[in-house]
Amino acid sequence: MLIGEKIKNIRELKNYTQEYIAFQLGITQSGYSKIEKGKTSLSLEKLEQLALILEVPLENIINFERNRYFNQNKCNDEQWSTDVRSKFELIKRLHDDKIVLLEKLIEKTDLELQFYKQNYGNL
Structure with a gap:
């Protein structure tokens, strides 16, 4: 899997939009789209910046494996129960992360206002 695909998958898991990531990077949405499609080379600095925005260690981007999060293999009841629990925990963390992100956006908007x-003045 190419690095752009890995970034896209993590972004989608975090439920972030391309527009949000592009804004955080200080680039256009179309420029960011090129990163995900592998049409733009990434410097180590930009990759580190993406890791900060996505709130994951750089190693998680580099070593990301989609099947860890979207396991489509059949498994027995015990494995299924464990998978469901771990996926529920992941969803809860993502939900909590989204709440924190929204609170940060509200705070930033308040500061801009x-x-x-x-x-x-008040127009």
């Missing part, structure tokens, strides 16, 4: 009110 304060800035505009201070500099331009």
Whole structure:
């Protein structure tokens, strides 16, 4: 799997949009799309920045394996129960991460509003 595909899969697991990641990177959505499609080379610095935005260690991006998260193999009841539990925990973590992200976005928006009110008044 190419690094762009790995980044895309992690982004989707985190339920982040391309627009959000592009904004965090300071690039356009179409520029970010090229990263996921492998049409743009990634520097180590940009990859580290992506790891921070996705809130995962750099190694997790490099070593990401889709089948770990989307296991489509048949398994017995005990394995199934364990898989369901671990997937539930993953979903809960992703949900909690999304709440934290939304709180950060609200805080950032509030700061921007304060800035505009201070500099331009209430229009």
